[in-house]
Amino acid sequence: MGFQRYKQSKGSDMKVLHCITSTGFGGAQIMLLRYLRALGQRAHDHSVLSLMPQDAIGQEIASLGVPVHDLGLQQGRYSVRALKTLRQHVRHTQPDLIHGWMYHGNLAARLATIASTAAPPVLWAVHHSLQDIHNERRSSRFFIRSGAALSGGVSGISYCAQVSAAQHEAIGFASDRSIVIPNAIDTDEFRPDAEARARLGAIAGIPDGRIIIGNVGRDHPMKDQARMVAAIARLLELGYDVQGVLIGTGQDVGSARRASHELGISDRISTLSERSDIAKLVSGFDIFLLPSAWGEAFPLAVCEAMACGVPSVVTDVGDTGLIVGETGAVIPPSDTEAQASALAKMVDLGPSGRKAMGAAARDRICQNFSMSRYIDAHDQWYHEALSQGQRGAWSLNMASKTGISK
Template sequence: MHSITGLNVGGAEYMLARFLRCLGQDNYRAAVLSLMTPGPLEVHVAAAGASVHSLSMRQGRFSLSSVRSLNGIFQKIKPELVHGWMYHGNIAASIGCRIGHLNAPIIWSVHHSLYDIAVEKPLTQKLIRLSARLSNQASAITYSSYVAAKQHEAVGFDPRHRVVIHNGIDCEEFQPAFPGAKLALAQRLRIPDQRVIIGSIGRFHPMKDQATLVQAFAQLLAEGYDIHGLFVGAGHEDGVVIKTAQQLGIDDRISTLGASDDIPAIAPGLDIHAISSAWGETFSMATAEAMASGVPSLVTDVGDCALVVGDTGEVVARRDPKALAAALRRLLDLGRDARRQLGARARRRIVENFSLQRYVDSHVALYQKLHEGRLLKPKQM
């Protein structure tokens, strides 16, 4: 059983759906517990052959009836292994096994970096501290970055259960498509096709610090660079990106698209992909998907983003629009052909180090170790 907060659009949620699709149901028959009402990714999870169950909880609300429903689902499924996804899913996995008197191995997975717990929501802070106290009861704790592992262990997560498994990219789904993808995207944005499109794929969230990237765009436009910024993801409509662009007088050079299932078609149309995250990022799925699409990338030094990019792109400090502008300037000055060569190297890096198959194989190996009892036994509550 996989336990997750919900099935809305997000990096961890997409990873679960893709993981289930590749894992198949022959050896690992899967059920998914969505604590909240399942979102749009429920269709993908069901298509992978997994049964979907839900507590239909409201955000931030946990009640006695939720506990009863949780117990009922665990008693019905009687899972042989429970895999939690993100803080809420991890805790639900442990509680479900405890109240259901199930002796199944429990995997926690952490998909968040923790630079300063004080910037998290109060409820999230409490959940992290509770998780730290209960972490010795997990059979294994997987982290999607080395940085996140160290940060969580610094606040009390049990280091003995650490397993780092970076996210994986489906390199068949995400592929370069030059030159047609660029032309199609320029037409969609109603801009000249020779203009350089710098994209940033990801929902709006304060931790992603997208306003700083808009400030970097303004610097480059003031210097005469012919660029267009594109932000793709939920929450950008009339949000911080647009308001910042309006304040800087560059809103005619910024476009936003809402949440999209068309990322494999959008990503290869970009000339450069950039993220400006200030915290929270562990492994940027958007960056790795852009790289698999043959697009050179710029990241801030958050989580394992620098490790993902390696020498195929640019890495800068957090919350520094001048550094972002300087790194983008270097990529722009390379010219189109050199950027495509860099993008080809970026794709090879993802194929060789961060493929979806590698992600699946790493989890299967972990499942097998747990099945055979070859990992440290967790403490009981």
């Protein structure tokens, strides 16, 4: 029973199985949630299978009426039994195509169809940059290289960033199936909010009139958030009345918190743990700073801040330069003085100058990174995969059709 017979037996509706590593908080998980939410009633043709136990994002997806299942695997632990369960799940649900998310989810999606006589096409989504594979954990390096070896057997590979596509192709990911579908933002959820400044100030104890430099992201060495604190310390030395705010998992005890104590500016650094009301707080920033040294592909936090009308200073990692364009400042990574200088220039613009830059930033997000564009790109990708089959040649070059303005 070949692929064409399998596809024809399914009728006109397209059933999509999303195979993802986990449903905890993360960029790929959030994009899957936003995508399914934006589909509305069409989301009922989709289902999700998580390798790890269902977590917060999985619960939100299930609340949309989308079936969510999991294999119950613990991080770093895999088994033949789990693979057997996965293959049984695919045979039982009979999706028209399988959409893998993240390295482990991608590999699982491919392994679920190897040697199957009625396999649906498999698509992979890569939401990770790969500046240097040696920066990755040993286990991650194994799965990345395994992905490269198996990538020729899938129908398509999407990357959320152009830089990510080039990096993965350089280590052997199949380039003839590569497309770029940039991440997207719900601009109705993330929008300017006149009350956000007071709301954030009350939560973090920030006096009125103080310039707030914000960052949203988990505590991790690649985020280089201790350097953000050092840049803020430099601004304070120069006489600027600023407050740093970092929001994300581990921030209450992370590197930024420790650096603030070491530099003697703990009262000027506010750290908040992971929150579910980010959209109601980000608009309260005066400036958004992405200090990351590496590891970013297409950082959602930058797009969210821009959609909220907040001008950004970003390090030149991943596709940040493409995201920001001329609506913010792009600086070299791992450079404290460059961060402090760019932030000082942004502060010196004054409220009206920052507001104008922030408005241009929001327009850029609305024009280039809307959810409607994201849905259209996936519709086109899915239909192309179905028409080509499991191992058909890939013809759609989204990298040249993103239409992102300069």
